[in-house]
Amino acid sequence: MKKTLLSSLFVVAILSISAPLLTTQNAQAKTVVDDFGNTIEISDKYFNNPPSESDKKALTEQYQELQVAINNPNQQMGDLAMKYFQNYRTVQSYVDMTYNLNPATFQSKKPIMTLIIGEIGSLSNFIDKNSNGGLETDNLNIKSDDYGAILKPTDLTVYNATEKQGVKQALQTTFNAWDSPKIHFRFVNSPDDARIVVRAVDSKNGNFEGSFDGSMTEVSVYSTVLIQANVNISPELSQLPGDDPTLVHTLEHEFGHVFGLTDIL
Known part of the structure; x- marks a missing residue:
């Protein structure tokens, strides 16, 4: 089992979603209810890993x-x-x-x-729940309370909702830091095509953690597979140049949470 039963008993939906995720206008998709109780759509192309x-x-x-x-x-x-x-x-x-x-x-x-x-x-x-719903996860196991895998981590699509060039530059540095045989990122031009959306929000809406002006929030998890997440940073951080160490470190830190890494104090 990829997540603890106790944690699943207290999952509360952050958002109520009834919109396509990771689909294009012409793509075929399945409509499913995710682990938070929200109705979402996932492209058929990702359902290629049925249990043996x-x-x-x-x-x-x-x-x-x-x-x-x-x-x-x-x-x-x-x-x-x-x-x-x-x-x-x-x-x-x-x-x-x-x-x-x-x-x-x-x-x-x-x-x-x-x-x-x-x-x-x-x-x-x-x-279904204990075989990742037949979704492609590239055999990358994640240790998180709410999910144990990520949808297609070798092609993680990212949308820069801040539209700031500095944030895009810092994200590219973050991509390079995390890139590996099982993890690869690329930018997309629409949040509907993104599995990670990077946003500039205030601390109240972003639920920032500790000394960081940033956070990671799960948007959708299906059959213990992370489908979509938000990486949130403060508006002040989004205004910084792309090589600013605070901006880069915050993004690298929050992307670490996507992969199930916890804070080390």
């Missing part, structure tokens, strides 16, 4: 163990179910832990079980 028969078999076995565990919450789970529940021995102990960590969120433990059942879903949904 052996993967389907393994996930089916895990799903069957999970159904037994849910129906017998006080009995010790099998190994496959325990792996899903972060090695808790019973479903009830996992429910108890979740309730004790979030007493203000839940008035009782019953809604937690309902959320768990909904998160696991049907067998087909379970296989």
